[in-house]
Amino acid sequence: MSLLDMVREAGVIGAGGAGFPTHVKLASKSEYILLNGAECEPLLRVDQQLMKLFPDEVIKGFEAAGRLVSASKAIIGIKGKHKDGISILRERIKALQVGDFVEVKELPDVYPVGDEQVLVYELTGRVVPEMGIPIQVGCVVVNTETALNIYNASLGQSVTEKYITVAGDIPKSLTVKVPVGTPIIDVLKLSGIENFDDYAVIDGGPMMGPVMSNIDGYVTKKNKGFVILKKQHSLIRKKSMNLEQARRVNRASCEQCRMCTDMCPRYLLGHNVQPHKMMRALNYALTDVEGQKVSQLCCQCNLCELFSCPVGLYPKSANVYFKEKLAQQNIRYKPMQSEFASRKSREYRLVPSKRIVARLGLHDFDKPALMTKVEIKPELVRIATRQHVGAPAVTVVSTGDHVQLGQLIGKIPEDNLGATIHASISGTVVECGNDFITIRRD
Known part of the structure; x- marks a missing residue:
């Protein structure tokens, strides 16, 4: 079986949050x-630890993927502040004798450097076109x-x-490995909190989650x-x-x-996204559909709402409003050009992660979340x-079927985009519907 088939059969998807097969x-x-x-979202600590704990496995998987796509170069992008991780990776790249193919490049500690298109620019100097994906500029990105x-x-x-990673206003921040399908409450209780009546939970990072x-x-x-944060926290x-x-x-x-x-990170890459115009259109009920189309260029990084706006307004929400409205009408933005260049002002408008953490009121919670067994x-x-x-x-x-850990329980529909799913424990199938498969442990 080829590596591509193995990846397909294993149900590997984008683990950074997008979930693309x-x-x-x-x-x-x-x-x-x-x-x-x-890993530019504040407080999250998964990837930076995986690169230190399993460097050989990460490098080998990455190298194999690079060979599969016939890449001439495989570049690991990691923030320069993670000096221990960078040192380990470079040492293991040398020991594995793949230095002619795999290299480490240091990224600035800014938000959102983990955005796929920002990452492509930082590592290659290429700008992904509007409404485009990295392959259009000769890049494949994996988490x-x-x-x-x-x-x-x-x-x-x-x-x-x-x-x-479980983090926030909690007694214990930590990073753990759990079976897919585990009740989220079981994971949250690892924080040391038992009663969540006074707390709210953000699914993902504090910026986009x-x-x-x-x-x-x-x-x-x-x-x-x-x-996990108190319900009265300003971010919640x-x-x-x-x-x-x-x-x-917004209107007021x-x-x-x-x-x-x-x-806006995408605007600074040369794209035509202009949230202030969407604010204008929404506030004054402007009906120019052509002008509204630029809302579809928004990546919803939330920098505008949670950092940039000096009075704390909601520009991203204006973008989302028009994106949804245009989608309902099946109207899609069409780029007027194929090549883009970053704006000259970009280097002066990068936002340090520490500024983000401070603005969000998360400074006291920005602490290690060590991998815990x-x-x-x-x-x-x-x-x-x-x-x-x-x-x-x-x-x-x-x-009623008995399944083993790792057994296939869901396949990709024929002629469709999708991913397989597998049993995360050994046990008996007690529920089998269109949305979920429930397994009771042996």
Whole structure:
């Protein structure tokens, strides 16, 4: 079986949060393959630790992926502040004798350097076109944990576990490995908190992650971290604002200073995204559809809402409003050019991560979350059939079936984009629906 088939059968997807099926990416041919080890969201600590704890596995998986796409160079992008990790990686690259192909490049400690398009620019100097993807400029990007999973797939191991950071206003910050399908509440309680009545939980990083409406869900392959904060924390209040509330605040206070645009990472790469114009269109009910199309260039990094706007307004929400409205009408932005160059002002408008942490009120919680061996043995796991980009997996087991750890329980629908799913524990299938497969432990 080829490596591509192994990756496909193992159910490897983008582990950084997007969840795009990796076998589709690796079916391309590219000049560069890039490892996204930036982990630019504050408080999250998964990738930086995986590169130190499993350097050989990450490098081997990354190298194998690079050979598969016929890349001429494989570049690991990691923030320069992670000196220990950089030293370990460079030492192991030399020991594995892959230095002619794999190299480490240091990234600035700014947000959002882990954004796929920002990463491509920082590592290669190339700008991905508007509405485009990295392969259009000869790049394939994979996440650190994804590279580790590619290595495991080459050994015949499917993706059944997930690394997650638990951080925030909690007694104990930590990073753990848990079975896919584990109840999220079991993971949250590792923080030392038992009663969450006074707390809210952000699914993912504090910049892009949404506040969870409830914590009764289950871990998927896409989860990267959970940030636990008191409900009265300013970040929770900010993120809990609905679109209508945001619209009222915007209309009352926006003075069109355009800081949201001038600081926008995609705008600084030369794209035409201009959130201040979307604020104008939303506040005054402007109907120019052509002008609204630039909202679709927004990557929703949230820098405009959580940092750039001097009075704390909601430019991203304005972008999202028009993106959804245009999607309903099947209207899509069409770039007017194919080549782009970063704006000259970009180097002066990069936002240091420490400034982000301070602005979000997270300074006291910005601490190590060390990888901790905690044995979580949930009695039940509930594995989603859709935890990736594309169509949900098609169930290949039935209620009452006994399954083994790593066994295929959901396949990719024929002629569709998707990913396989596997049993994360050995046990009996007690529920088998279109959305979830529930397994009770032996």
